[in-house]
Amino acid sequence: MNGADSLCDTLLANDVNVCFANPGTSEMHFVAALDRKPQMRCVLGLFEGVVTGAADGYARMADKPAATLLHCGPGLANALANLHNARRARTPMVNIVGDHASYHLVHDAPLTSDIESLAWPMSHWVKRTLTPGGLAADAAEACHAAMALPGVATLILPADTAWGEVDPQAQPVRADPVRQPFVDPQAIRAAAQALRSGRRTRLLLGGRALRADALAVAGRIAAATGARLLAPMMNGRIERGAGRVPIERVPYPIDPSLAALADIQCLVTVGASVPVAFFAYPGKPGRLIPDDAEVVAMGEPGDDLMAALEALADELGAKAEPVFAPLNAAESVADGPLTVDNLNAVLAQSIPNNAIVCDETISSGRQFFAATQGAPQHDYLQLTGGAIGIGLPLAAGAAIACPDRKVLLLQADGSGMYTCQALWTQAREGLDVVTVIFSNRAYAILQGEMRNVGVNHFGDNARRMLDLDKPALDWVSLARGMGVEAARAETVAGFTALLRSALSAKGPFLIEAVL
C-alpha cells in the first residue's frame, strides 16, 4: 500500500466519493490508486476550471465535498478562478494538487512553481504532506476543514509522498465530526431587540440560512416583526419557488443597490456580511447601507444558523405562519424575435418542479430572479465570486450530485466561453442539463460599465474589446463538437418549442437563444 492508496481510502472513509480530475504525470500513482477504488467516481474535465466549477456545483447540492485532482502549479492556476467562486460561496471542497517529488524541487524543473503562493488566495486551508504515512491524517484534516469552515481545502501531494510505502496495517482516518458552533445568545438577544425596536430592520440571510427550512423560520420572524428578508447579491444556493418564503436579493448595479438599501436603520446579518458594492465607482460609497445604520451580526457562515434563527423566533414569540410565495399564474408570451425580456419571461414560465437552476447570465438575466419567486420549487445557484466561467461546470457538478433532478442552466455567451469544455463532461457523463445560451454576442455588462464611466461612443479599440461578433460564436457547432445535442432559436415560438422538448427529454441539450 502506498501513500496514494492511503489517501483514497481516507477520502472514501469520509464519504468523499466523487473526484473531479484533470491529472498529469506527477499524479500517476494517485490515478493508479483511484483505479483500484471503483467506489470512487472519477469525472474527467478537459480543463481545470471545469474540474473546480463542477466540484463546486456538486458540493452545493450534495452538502458534502468532492475531491479534485489537479496537476502542479499551472493545473492549480487554471482551477483558481472557480476556486475563487467556491471560496466566496463557502463551498466545501478538497483539492488534491500533485507536485514534483520533494527531492526534485531543488532542480527547478520546468513545471516547478510556488504552489502554496498560488493556493492560498483561493483556499481556506492549505497543507503539503511530506510523508506517505502522514497522508491519511492530513486528508482527514482537509475533509474536516472543508465541512467545518466550510470552505476550500487544498492538500499538496508531492509525487514521492504518493508513491512511498505506508504501513499496510494503517487504517484510513475518519475526520472529527463537524459541530457547528452555536451563535452567541447575546447576539440573538441583540437581534431580537433590533427587530422589536420599530426601526426599519432587514434580516440579511446567507449560506445555510437560504434553505427552505431556515427561510420558513425567517419568514415567521418577518411576519411577527415586519422586518424584510434580504439575501446577498450572490449566493451559493437558495431554495425557492411557490410555497416557500420568498426573499429579495441585493441588486448588482450600484445605483439600484444603494436605492434598495437606503432606508435601512438596522441590519441583522445571519451568516452574511454587510453588503458592499461589487466594484468601486468614483464618488459612490463602497458600503451599501447607510453609515448610521446599526448592524447586528448573528452568526458566521460555519455556525448553526438554523438553530440561531429558531432561537430568535422563540425570543420574539414568532409563531405565526410566514407568507409563502403563491404559484405564478401561467402567462403566455407573445411570439416575436427573442429579446432579453421575452426570453426571461419564457424561462420564468418553464422551470420544472424540483429543478436546479444555475444562473450565469450576468447582465441579461436580471429579471429572471424576481419573476420566478412563484415558480415551481427549485434550487437557485449563482456565480458567487464574480470570476466568470462557472455556469457550464457548475451545472455539470449539480447534475452529478442530483441525477434525478433536471438542471436548467442560464448561461451568458461571453462567460460561457471561459469553461466551454464543460460541455464535453456533460456529454460524457450523460448529464441531465439543459443549457440556454443568452447569445447577445457582446460583453454587454462591460458596454454598460463603459457608459458608466462616461464613454458613449465606442471607437475601434473599445468595440474590439467589448463585442463578441465578427465572427459570431456558433454555439450549436461548439456543443456538437463536444458531443452535446444543440439547436438555435431566434423567436419566442422557436425557443419555447425547443425548451419544452429539451426539458421533457433526458440528457444534455443546448439551446442558443439569439438575442
Add this chain to the structure above:
Amino acid sequence: MNGADSLCDTLLANDVNVCFANPGTSEMHFVAALDRKPQMRCVLGLFEGVVTGAADGYARMADKPAATLLHCGPGLANALANLHNARRARTPMVNIVGDHASYHLVHDAPLTSDIESLAWPMSHWVKRTLTPGGLAADAAEACHAAMALPGVATLILPADTAWGEVDPQAQPVRADPVRQPFVDPQAIRAAAQALRSGRRTRLLLGGRALRADALAVAGRIAAATGARLLAPMMNGRIERGAGRVPIERVPYPIDPSLAALADIQCLVTVGASVPVAFFAYPGKPGRLIPDDAEVVAMGEPGDDLMAALEALADELGAKAEPVFAPLNAAESVADGPLTVDNLNAVLAQSIPNNAIVCDETISSGRQFFAATQGAPQHDYLQLTGGAIGIGLPLAAGAAIACPDRKVLLLQADGSGMYTCQALWTQAREGLDVVTVIFSNRAYAILQGEMRNVGVNHFGDNARRMLDLDKPALDWVSLARGMGVEAARAETVAGFTALLRSALSAKGPFLIEAVL
C-alpha cells in the same frame, strides 16, 4: 488626462503597441484610454490563457513585449498557466492587471483577492502602482524589466490609479535602454579550456543563442573542437532548417535523456541551465548529466550571448565554416490510414519556407524535430514550461507579430482543449495559421506514464481519466463554432491534400488529423 492615458502613452513610447486583452469592469478607464489610442492594436481573447499565450508567441517573434490586459485576481489566475510558460521561455511581457480601487479593498468585495500572491510565482517583476502620477515611471520600469531580464513583468493597476487625474503636462517615460551584460571573460576562457581539453564536451545553448547567427558561431566552435551542440528540452525559439547549423535537443522521456547525456565529461552552458528530468521517477536521477561532469556556465539568459560566443570562437581561433544542414530530399509518403509516423513524415515534408512552426504535440510529435533539421528554414516555437494549452494562442500571437509569414501549428488534441478559445481570435484577426490537430483522443503521454509506474491494465477509473473518447471531440465543429474553416483527414492522401490547400491559401484553417 488620467492615469490610464498616461499608462497607454508610456507603453506606446516604449514601442509596446499590441495589447492582448480580456477586460473587466475595473479596467474600464484603461479600455477607454486604449480607445483613444488607435495606434495601439487591441486583440481580444475570450479567455485569459489565450491572452498570455498569444502575448508569448508575439514576443518570441517580435523580440519585444506585448501588453496584456487582465481583470483582477481571477483574470490573472486564468492567465497564469501560459505566464508560467512565458516565464520559462524568458519571454518579455508586460501584464497590466486591473484591481479594485485601493480604498475599496477594505470591503473585501466578491472579486477581491491577493493579486501579488498569484502574480509572483509566474512573474519576474511585480509592482502595484498607487498613484496616477506614478504610472508612467512604473510602466517604463515594467517595459525595461521585461526586456532586460528578460521576462514577465506584472503591473497591478488599481481602478483609482487608472481614473485619477495626472498633470496634463506630464510626458510619457522612456525606459532605460537595455544593455546586455557581457559574459565574464574568465568564464569564456574556462569554456575554451574545456573545449580544448580533449574531453567529451557539449555546448548547451539556450535563449538568444538558438538564433541562426549565434548557431553559426557555435557551429564554428563545434567544427574547430569536435564539441557537439545541444539545446534544452524546451525552447522559446530556434531558427533552423536547411542552410543553418542544426542542433539536437535533450530528449523528454527520462531514459532516452539519460542515455543521450551519459557520456558527457564537460558541459558548457550558454544562457541555459544544466538539464534536469522533467519529472522525478523513483530510483532515477534528477540531474541528467553524469555527477562527475564538469560544468562551465558561460552566461545567463539576459547576457550578451552572441558576443560571448564570438569571443569564445576567437579565443579558440575557430574560423572554419560550420557544417550546415543540407536540404532534405523530397520523399513521398505511402498512402494509408494516418498514423503518428506518416503524419509526422508528411508534416516534415511540408514546412513552407520561412514558416513559423509552433509545436504542442506532447507525445505524438517527437519524430518531427529530428526529421525537419533539413526542412526549409523556419522558426520553431515550443511549449516551454509544461503548462499545456499554449499552442493555439502561441500561434495566434506569432501570426500577429509576423503577418507575412505562414504559421504552422502542430497541436495535440488534449492540450488544445485548454485554450481552444484561441481559434476565435485566429478567426477574428484573420490570422494566417494552419492548425493540425493530432487527434489521438487520449492523454497519450499519461497512458505512457501509467505504464512507467507499472500499470499496464487500466480499469474504469484510469480509462475515464486518460481517454478522450466517449464522446470523441469533433474539432471540425469546434473550429467552425469559432469561425475557423476546418476539415478532417483520416488518410495520408486526404491529409496531404488538405494541408497543401491550407498552406497555399491565406487565413486560418484547421485540419483534424485522426490517428
